[in-house]
Amino acid sequence: MDIKERALQEHKNWKGKIEIKCRAKVTNADELSVAYTPGVAEPCLAIQKEPSLSFELTRRWNTVAVITDGTAVLGLGDIGPEAGMPVMEGKCALFKEFGDVDAIPLCVRSKDTDEIVKAISLFAGSFGGINLEDISAPRCFEIERKLKEVCDIPVFHDDQHGTAVVVLAGLKNALRLVGKNLETAKVIINGAGSAGTAIGKLLLKAGVKNLILCDKEGAITADKEYTNPAFTELSKITNPERKSGTLADVIVGADVFIGVSGPKLLTAEMIKSMANDPIVFAMANPVPEIYPNEAKEAGARVACSGRSDFPNQINNVLAFPGIFRGALDVRAKDITEDMNIAAAFAIADLISEDELNEEYVIPSPFDKRVCPAIAKAVADKAKELGLSRL
Numbered sequence: 001m002d003i004k005e006r007a008l009q010e011h012k013n014w015k016g017k018i019e020i021k022c023r024a025k026v027t028n029a030d031e032l033s034v035a036y037t038p039g040v041a042e043p044c045l046a047i048q049k050e051p052s053l054s055f056e057l058t059r060r061w062n063t064v065a066v067i068t069d070g071t072a073v074l075g076l077g078d079i080g081p082e083a084g085m086p087v088m089e090g091k092c093a094l095f096k097e098f099g100d101v102d103a104i105p106l107c108v109r110s111k112d113t114d115e116i117v118k119a120i121s122l123f124a125g126s127f128g129g130i131n132l133e134d135i136s137a138p139r140c141f142e143i144e145r146k147l148k149e150v151c152d153i154p155v156f157h158d159d160q161h162g163t164a165v166v167v168l169a170g171l172k173n174a175l176r177l178v179g180k181n182l183e184t185a186k187v188i189i190n191g192a193g194s195a196g197t198a199i200g201k202l203l204l205k206a207g208v209k210n211l212i213l214c215d216k217e218g219a220i221t222a223d224k225e226y227t228n229p230a231f232t233e234l235s236k237i238t239n240p241e242r243k244s245g246t247l248a249d250v251i252v253g254a255d256v257f258i259g260v261s262g263p264k265l266l267t268a269e270m271i272k273s274m275a276n277d278p279i280v281f282a283m284a285n286p287v288p289e290i291y292p293n294e295a296k297e298a299g300a301r302v303a304c305s306g307r308s309d310f311p312n313q314i315n316n317v318l319a320f321p322g323i324f325r326g327a328l329d330v331r332a333k334d335i336t337e338d339m340n341i342a343a344a345f346a347i348a349d350l351i352s353e354d355e356l357n358e359e360y361v362i363p364s365p366f367d368k369r370v371c372p373a374i375a376k377a378v379a380d381k382a383k384e385l386g387l388s389r390l
Helices: 003-014 029-035 041-049 051-057 081-099 113-126 139-150 158-178 194-206 229-237 268-272 292-297 320-329 337-348 370-384
Strands: 063-068 102-107 129-132 155-157 186-190 210-215 256-259 279-282 302-305
Touching: 041 051, 063 081, 063 113, 081 102, 081 320, 081 370, 113 139, 129 139, 129 158, 129 320, 139 155, 139 158, 139 194, 155 158, 155 320, 158 194, 158 256, 158 279, 158 302, 158 320, 158 337, 186 194, 194 210, 194 229, 194 337, 268 292, 279 292, 292 302, 320 337, 320 370, 337 370
Parallel strands: 063 102, 063 129, 129 155, 186 210, 186 256, 256 279, 279 302
Antiparallel strands: none
16 A cells, blocks of 8 residues: 555544543542542632642643644645644644643634634633644734734744744754855745745844745745735845845855745756755655755755655654643743744754764654753743743
8 A cells, every 4th residue: 555545544543643541540439539529629729719720730731732724734725624633633643752742633613813813712721832733824824923912821833933943953054064154144935825934034033134035926025015914024024135036036146945835846957056055945745846866966965855755854843842842841921933943953953063964954853852952942941031930
């Protein structure tokens, strides 16, 4: 069987990738009276007097809601909330396996931004964090922004920020390998959706000065007017030289290409027009903008993709379990860009100078050092920023 057939068969066998298990024993009348009635009334009354005790007397402290509306599921598009459930269950399984975080999938049958925000805000008191997943742009930006305004727990859109963190980690090491740095590198991002927007903003926050975002129409520039408010915002903070034209036009002389767009949109000729020792992150899935081996043949010094069958896989699972682990451990009120940068640098720093090479600029998701390193960096940054409640 190929991977599609195997996946369908295994999902039939599993009947769900996650389950709930009891931490409290309920095997006799005495245990029942402590775990449930009448004993359970005492923690209820304690929480009524002091709601923050819900983090100490329930599993809330370690539980995250993984939420989608089913409008942008993987590369499948708007397939609906129920159809998104296998992905949300998979995300919950990754939370548990990589970060020991309990996660619950919640698929919302609505495309109304305010309705979704209201629903999530009403049940947020049951969770220690909110992970938004596979929600189409630009609605995902507004949903996250509004939730951050009304929730006192971390709200994190992994398609945006998880991707950005791993890209920054890999880029930091790739630039280190070729003797360049964030501040002076010319970076091109192709694809101005949720991931491209978040990558751009995080790279700017981390020190990149010369960054151009391209959408289907070409370079985003302050010389144009956009109906999309996200593009208007981006046009003001990117493309300092106000270059216009297609990807082929603006990539000339660039040090870095980052693709979160579509298959086969980057050509060998474009790579050859880049600066010396070009770095290529071609992350469209399953077919990248250019395959890593083709990028290397065209002259790329470092080639990364979203695929597991090539070196240097840019995979969100590197980031989000550790980020939430760190945020939950200190009961953080929010996850900020500074915390995301701390996470990215923690990932990058796991690869020593002796280990760093063209095919190893980012650790494997199965490297057991990753989650603890990120969790510590995020927790420390939350304390430094005054966002920790512990």
